[in-house]
Amino acid sequence: MSETKTSSWLKPSLDWLLIFVPIAIALRFIPGLNYPTALFIVACLAIIPLAGWMGKATEHLAEHLGQGIGGLLNATFGNAAELIIALFALSKGLEGVVKASITGSIIGNILLVLGLSILLGGFKFKEQKFNRTAASMSATALTLAAIALLIPTIFHLVADNVPVAQGGWTPAKEQNLSLAIAIVLFLTYCGTLVFSLITHKHLFIGEALQGAAKSVGHEEEEAGEHWSKNKSIIVLIVATSFVALISEFLVGAVEAARGALGFTEVFVGVIVVAIIGNAAEHSSAILMALRNKMDLSVGIAVGSSLQIALFIAPLLIFASYLFGTPMNLEFTIPEVVAVFASILIVEQICSDGESNWIEGVQLLSVYAILAILFYFLPDMHHAATDAINGAAAAP
């Protein structure tokens, strides 16, 4: 019954907002209609129903595959858009924007998406439960990723104080260090896939171990609407393609309008791109939380961050060699602090396998605090490290 109510609340928007998809395409491709601000607004509206369909398709597919794998699939399709955008930016040499959007995607998923899911789910249910082991595995993988992203920054900060002749910092060393770390992350991600899809899939399918959440998993089956596996897959692919397309319009429009809005490049990368790029995860994760399927909700949000950090980031390092402009893994100090702070708080919230609305508030508060930091921060990439070390090396 709660399921029917949720659907009927979302369905109307799904229907009429789809009008904005062709409008966005028209605004983007018809030569005369060059209004970035209008494109931005229309694309925002268009992405909502698409993300909704994507969430719906993933949810139906998840019924066939189990909650955890459904969450993984969702994260994969959600991040496909981000990967395409990042590759596009990388090919243009916008390394700083790519890194800022990696940071933004990691913190956006675990703070904003998970925070809103827990908050809204918590308004409906006093206490929600999820598989602690699966959530903990993901949170630990994120801690590993945070350490990996910290190391190149520490290396630069420390090795820059030693003369090059005695083994001090050089861009080539930073690059090799980054490549080695990217390989470790990539191998760990492969291990994580084997764990969640093969050896321990029972933890992610969900129904097996949990005494408490046993009966809540399949309420939508009684609600009548039941898609076949093929229908789910086709809708998922079509919706994801459109989400990727419209996401790219959005990024282009945002970049064009940046000056007018007075946002810095870092703020756009970390906050704006990340919010838009994660719209799909947003609607899916919140829908799951409202249906009390927190396993799937946490799986989408944390799994998406995990995938960005352990899979997309190394992939971009590898891809950067193809473009002839190798990218390293050195992030700015505020980016590293933001990732660590996010993971510290999400680990505490995931470690007990239950959630309530105040935990959603806490995640959103950390997001707000980090957004404030990136709003006030001047535009720079690695300026902090360079300046400190430059000064240290100068005399």
Place this chain on the structure above:
Amino acid sequence: MSETKTSSWLKPSLDWLLIFVPIAIALRFIPGLNYPTALFIVACLAIIPLAGWMGKATEHLAEHLGQGIGGLLNATFGNAAELIIALFALSKGLEGVVKASITGSIIGNILLVLGLSILLGGFKFKEQKFNRTAASMSATALTLAAIALLIPTIFHLVADNVPVAQGGWTPAKEQNLSLAIAIVLFLTYCGTLVFSLITHKHLFIGEALQGAAKSVGHEEEEAGEHWSKNKSIIVLIVATSFVALISEFLVGAVEAARGALGFTEVFVGVIVVAIIGNAAEHSSAILMALRNKMDLSVGIAVGSSLQIALFIAPLLIFASYLFGTPMNLEFTIPEVVAVFASILIVEQICSDGESNWIEGVQLLSVYAILAILFYFLPDMHHAATDAINGAAAAP
């Protein structure tokens, strides 16, 4: 029976030590009697029975209101004294002392007060249990606060390396950043109050969910002495007023005697003021631990830190605008490290919902290590950041 023994051990001191209250008042207000050292000792002795009465009244009030709200009340009344002292210092422009005492109160409550409570409680009971969900919520709120206190320091460190023309650090930006963060903290605190007093008060009232600790909660009811709600409230208010009054004497006397004792301003703020200002929480939290009411004990200690960080700190920022000398939230690096270290260790100790004496030892060890750091640190506020960045910007 254990209750009677505890009371009879505390009662004699309650009775005769109250003599020092009028003596302290005399030493403070009679013009000829200007002996700061004597005032310091007398005030120390006077505050013990007052804090004892405060703890007694809170405990009786807690019986009427449930353990968690009792803990909140106790924290509120305990921090009333600190708020008054901080406002007094702020009006005199002593920003560094105010920040040091915020740091000291946060770490003092979760390391010293909670550490002593767990240690002494652990000597009496092999293992003590408390509500993990409530303790975790508070620990997560503290992590959030630690992140909030870290951000302005990171902002200064990083933005200072960028020329002002390109958006670099200015005192006005730091102030705006601090104000925005203070507003987020304040709103989060309001959420925390709604959570603990309205939507999830059952977690804080204590009897509801805990299977293990069910029977230990109300032993003092059989001990005969039972206060009415009104009597509890009146005694609590009177005792709190005297604690605030005598606390102020103490701070004045300490500040006067600082040079003679060879303490730095930071050490006085972080260690001395914090120990004295938390005397009330001390005696209450330890009393509760000795009665195996760890829910109340943890609630007092962690709740008090939480209130300092999420409520008193933002309130002082807001109040500083009234005094015409806006205070920012930028703490020194050792202060930020101390807060993070404290919260890291307390989170680990609270996350399992049970305590034993070695955990008390571990909290007290961290307190000792931080006290050693602040003892050896030279007097400076923001000197570290300024110097590093000054050097970086200089050439």
Place this chain on the structure above:
Amino acid sequence: MSETKTSSWLKPSLDWLLIFVPIAIALRFIPGLNYPTALFIVACLAIIPLAGWMGKATEHLAEHLGQGIGGLLNATFGNAAELIIALFALSKGLEGVVKASITGSIIGNILLVLGLSILLGGFKFKEQKFNRTAASMSATALTLAAIALLIPTIFHLVADNVPVAQGGWTPAKEQNLSLAIAIVLFLTYCGTLVFSLITHKHLFIGEALQGAAKSVGHEEEEAGEHWSKNKSIIVLIVATSFVALISEFLVGAVEAARGALGFTEVFVGVIVVAIIGNAAEHSSAILMALRNKMDLSVGIAVGSSLQIALFIAPLLIFASYLFGTPMNLEFTIPEVVAVFASILIVEQICSDGESNWIEGVQLLSVYAILAILFYFLPDMHHAATDAINGAAAAP
């Protein structure tokens, strides 16, 4: 039955590899045979069966004393070798190597030894359980140690910016701060011993509290081979002596071959010495994990790190006064980062009292990432801190 299989897999190597023990001794002491590289390889091969016998003896002794005390014993005997090596290096004034090997031992035990144990144990058993309270106590003690090792570095970084006349950094202050912290660590270690051996030994003996792991503890008793307490002790002492002796050969040989292999001093200390020095813990901890005695396995790995940090490190500080060249506790920034990162991840893995193979992969990944950092880092001790502060103080 699984026990018999494991033994028969290990037994052949125990028998014939012991040949390398006399060969290593010959290579070391016969004047003409000065081939460091050969000595290195032979010593590596020789240490494997010795460590195997040590593990066997500890296991049999553990049967008499309970799992936890067995783990403590094992850690003590494992670290005896490291203490001897460190004292030897300290007497030669090699402070940097001693600190690097302290760092390496801490991270090596909790990342490499525990990681391999969890990974290999996890290949055999889908899920392994251990006493969460005991593991948490150790992880919290390690957090305390990490904070303690951070403080002297923070002190140098911050106090160095203040002129000496106003209380700024001096070597003597750093030394006194370090000594005070070492005393706190040592006292905490004494407390930990009282806790684990006297007041809460039931947590470490293992059979008492755990419902889940009740029946798996004693399978080897049915396997026929049962040693007396005295036999276990004698074999343990003899094997440990030989492990210490051969370990020293190894360190000598590694140091001699360092230039040829192109490793920095820090890399040798942190990675090579630590891997070799922990060979004993390695084989014991892995053997226990393969027998599903995770309590003992976690006890060996985490207990060994804990003992290095809380006991060996302070002991070396105290001992350094006897050698007339006082050592302080100031570690380099990469060392502090490595210790914090390791403890952060191990705390997450230990906090739920269960393990599976992906957690082993995660620990090994962090180890690999830190090894990469130390491989690329140039040779320096305190260079980072000195350079930053030197620059800051210069103008």
